[in-house]
Amino acid sequence: MADNGTVKPASYEPADQEHQKLINQWPEYPPQLREACEEYGRNVEKLSYKLLELISMSLGLPAKRFNGFFKEQISSIRLNHYPPCPTPELALGVGRHKDPGALTVLAQDDVSGLEVKRKADGEWIRVKPIPDSYIINVGDIVQVWSNDKYESAEHRVVVNSERERFSIPFFFNPSYYTIVKPIEELINDENPAKYKEYNWGMFLSMRKNGNFKKLEVENLQIHHFKIT
Numbered sequence: 001m002a003d004n005g006t007v008k009p010a011s012y013e014p015a016d017q018e019h020q021k022l023i024n025q026w027p028e029y030p031p032q033l034r035e036a037c038e039e040y041g042r043n044v045e046k047l048s049y050k051l052l053e054l055i056s057m058s059l060g061l062p063a064k065r066f067n068g069f070f071k072e073q074i075s076s077i078r079l080n081h082y083p084p085c086p087t088p089e090l091a092l093g094v095g096r097h098k099d100p101g102a103l104t105v106l107a108q109d110d111v112s113g114l115e116v117k118r119k120a121d122g123e124w125i126r127v128k129p130i131p132d133s134y135i136i137n138v139g140d141i142v143q144v145w146s147n148d149k150y151e152s153a154e155h156r157v158v159v160n161s162e163r164e165r166f167s168i169p170f171f172f173n174p175s176y177y178t179i180v181k182p183i184e185e186l187i188n189d190e191n192p193a194k195y196k197e198y199n200w201g202m203f204l205s206m207r208k209n210g211n212f213k214k215l216e217v218e219n220l221q222i223h224h225f226k227i228t
């Protein structure tokens, strides 16, 4: 689900001037679903702005330093359902990836399945569900804006043979035309920019579908923009 009326380019071909309006399609039943999702979206968006402002302040920047990038945000909500799987060792709910946007606010139920890769040794660590709490993922964009002060963690979802699992991520994403690069105020001779700038909408469209596919080669990743 996206905000009704969210506008994106129809494709990311530079010559293509066409735009596409995102319209949510709602099932007839349950009839309350639409309102519940829209209300949830409005509130989780507010929370995301608060988190973003705290991150900005933690970097020594004005609280609203990043807000301008979200004027025509392309945030979205996904409702994930992972049915029980008879052979969980042969399948993944979601393959390993890093969230490409700014932040993800994730609600999960009491069935675990989310795993985060520990940087020190590459071990997959299970994220224990804590009732009435969210999991906040820093996305690639905050990693780049902060010039690596914050890091986007690699994660995946495993399934089990007994219980279905539900999760609801809110992807807080800036306007599609945002040029992402380390924030100027954080860059100086001692701390030079660690990333080349890139076009967020283009990055997203090149990444699309990659999360759910078994890829022979790695798809577009943020480290491809790293200045070495």
Ligand SMILES: O=C(O)CCC(=O)C(=O)O
Pocket (backbone or CB within 6 Å): 078, 080, 094, 099, 106, 108, 113, 114, 155, 156, 157, 167, 169
């Ligand atoms: O289901 C989950 O816990 C996480 C899903 C996820 O990582 C994603 O949709 O990006």
Ligand SMILES: [Fe+2]
Pocket (backbone or CB within 6 Å): 097, 098, 099, 155
């Ligand atoms: Fe994710």
